[in-house]
Amino acid sequence: MTVQTMPWPPRPATSPGARARRRFTWVPGVLGAVAAGLVPWVVVLGRTLPETTEVRHWPAVWIGLDLAMALGCAATARWYHRGDGRARLSASAVAALMGMDAWFDVLTARPGTEFTQALVCAVPELALAGLCTWLALRETERLP
Template identity: 85%
Template sequence: MTGQTMPRARTAMSPGVRARPRVKWVPGVLGAVAAGLVPWVFVLGRTLPATTEVRHWPAAWIGLDLAVALGCATTARWYHRGDARARLSASAVAALMAMDAWFDVLTARPGTEFSRAVACAVPELALAGVCTWLVLRDTEELP
């Protein structure tokens, strides 16, 4: 679809829209994974240490920020071109920004570091919101 405008979002209520046939096993697999993660979360809650030392801490955060930068650049490019794939990259950026804010706040030490993490979480979550809006909005009017 490069160079074309994005199609209207397909919904179950859109008349005349032919969607691809659904793959029957997908809901079962995803439902099983979701159900299996519930007890796993309790196992983690009881077994993970309260603190830990992390190797390559700077590389982990730099890599995350580079992934966000690449995702933003890709989304900007595709959106500018009217490419429907902008929704995919925007979705990834939204997830990364929410995760970034979550880990910033939860790994910060009390006091000034925590206050800074919360202050940084505000624009991170705002970007996640903008990207989510982009994913969900009716994009028929894109350039």
């Protein structure tokens, strides 16, 4: 007959996830402090930024943004098709980029036809952002 000994005092059962949560308890405090610090900064920007400005490399800005969205969509499609959890991460990034693109398209458009075109383009961009947000929030095990 074998006698098993138990450690004394008994050690609490902790999962790797529980250890990771304890290790990074400082993260909400840092992010909360950054959020609070950005509020006065936004006020300063609202009072000091000029109404209009001239921008250099304007085509490169928009081409780069659209290229980043295309690459993000391609990566998300591939990872989602393979059932890879990284699809959630890339979908999250694509959602943010699509929302940002729609925001800047509409706010930088000239009144009239250009503004109307920006609004029309914002609809599918925001729909895709919604789809990507939904995908990013799904459980990894539920990927195809």
